[in-house]
Amino acid sequence: MEKYVHGYSRREAVRLMDQAKTLEELFHYDSVWPKGSKILETGCGIGAQTKIIAPKNPDSQFYSIDISKDSILEAQKSINILGIKNVIFQQADIFNLPFEENYFDHIFLCFVLEHLPNPMEALAKLKQVLKPGGTIMLIEGDHGSTYFHPDSAEAMEAVKCLVEIQKQLGGDANIGRRLFPILQEAKFTNISISPRMVYVDDSKPALVEGFTKNTFSAMIEGIAEEAVSKNLISKKNMQKGVDDLYRCAEPGGIFCYTFFKGFGTK
Numbered sequence: 001m002e003k004y005v006h007g008y009s010r011r012e013a014v015r016l017m018d019q020a021k022t023l024e025e026l027f028h029y030d031s032v033w034p035k036g037s038k039i040l041e042t043g044c045g046i047g048a049q050t051k052i053i054a055p056k057n058p059d060s061q062f063y064s065i066d067i068s069k070d071s072i073l074e075a076q077k078s079i080n081i082l083g084i085k086n087v088i089f090q091q092a093d094i095f096n097l098p099f100e101e102n103y104f105d106h107i108f109l110c111f112v113l114e115h116l117p118n119p120m121e122a123l124a125k126l127k128q129v130l131k132p133g134g135t136i137m138l139i140e141g142d143h144g145s146t147y148f149h150p151d152s153a154e155a156m157e158a159v160k161c162l163v164e165i166q167k168q169l170g171g172d173a174n175i176g177r178r179l180f181p182i183l184q185e186a187k188f189t190n191i192s193i194s195p196r197m198v199y200v201d202d203s204k205p206a207l208v209e210g211f212t213k214n215t216f217s218a219m220i221e222g223i224a225e226e227a228v229s230k231n232l233i234s235k236k237n238m239q240k241g242v243d244d245l246y247r248c249a250e251p252g253g254i255f256c257y258t259f260f261k262g263f264g265t266k
């Protein structure tokens with residue numbers, strides 16, 4: 001990956017943590033593997049998902065890898081603080097995995113394929129280290145699933161800028177809808193896809209704060225400057241688009257987004 005669209009800033013770290021914490025139940029009520037499993041988590045970043053799934057599966061051993069050394073160090077730190085003992089962190093590249101073939105019982109990844117120019121190759125590499133009969137579980141977003149109230153052409157334009165920037169980097173911000181065909185092409189079996197819709201209104205203040213504001217609007221705000229400098233949108237429209245997204249986190253605002261969780265067996 002030449003450049004990662006959201007970067008590795010402190011602000012992005014906070015956003016990833018907010019996202020994971022806010023969506024913990026929605027994403028992970030079924031992130032449970034049989035006791036004694038050896039699980040590879042790829043692209044663990046700063047451990048935002050790790051610190052949820054590892055304690056949920058205390059009798060399994062996690063091997064959590066990321067290509068970014070700084071992220072791994074950060075992840076290790078926060079797992080230590082929480083006293084979680086069943087994770088081994090390692091800096092490693094999905095495309096050059098330092099594990100024997102058929103080593104893992106299960107594989108987990110979250111928000112990783114959407115950033116890769118070659119997700120099929122990544123799945124092929126992951127499949128190699130997965131035991132026959134082992135499973136893959138993955139979560140991806142789909143920015144095309146975004147809608148909100150009050151509606152705003154500029155906010156939609158701003159969201160499309162992120163899709164375009166991610167595309168220019170070789171990724172696909174709308175990959176969620178493709179999980180089924182992708183897993184099929186990678187020749188996994190027993191494939192199933194579970195859409196996880198986040199619907200936010202005033203009755204869910206934690207989601208207003210954690211998702212509408214701190215996850216989604218912050219994510220678009222994070223690429224605002226780059227989008228304007230690349231002439232994908234005027235400065236005026238980007239500013240209004242970001243303001244309108246934050247407006248959806250004010251009283252009366254509504255926000256809707258669908259993530260996709262996929263399952264497959266080798």
Ligand SMILES: C[S@@+](CC[C@H](N)C(=O)[O-])C[C@H]1O[C@@H](n2cnc3c(N)ncnc32)[C@H](O)[C@@H]1O
Nearest residue numbers: 001016043044045048066067068093094110111
């Ligand atoms: C959007 S972050 C997701 C982090 C974490 N899974 C989460 O949900 O918070 C994507 C992560 O994938 C990592 N990544 C990208 N390409 C990779 C590769 N080839 N090998 C390992 N990790 C990679 C990035 O460094 C980044 O930490």
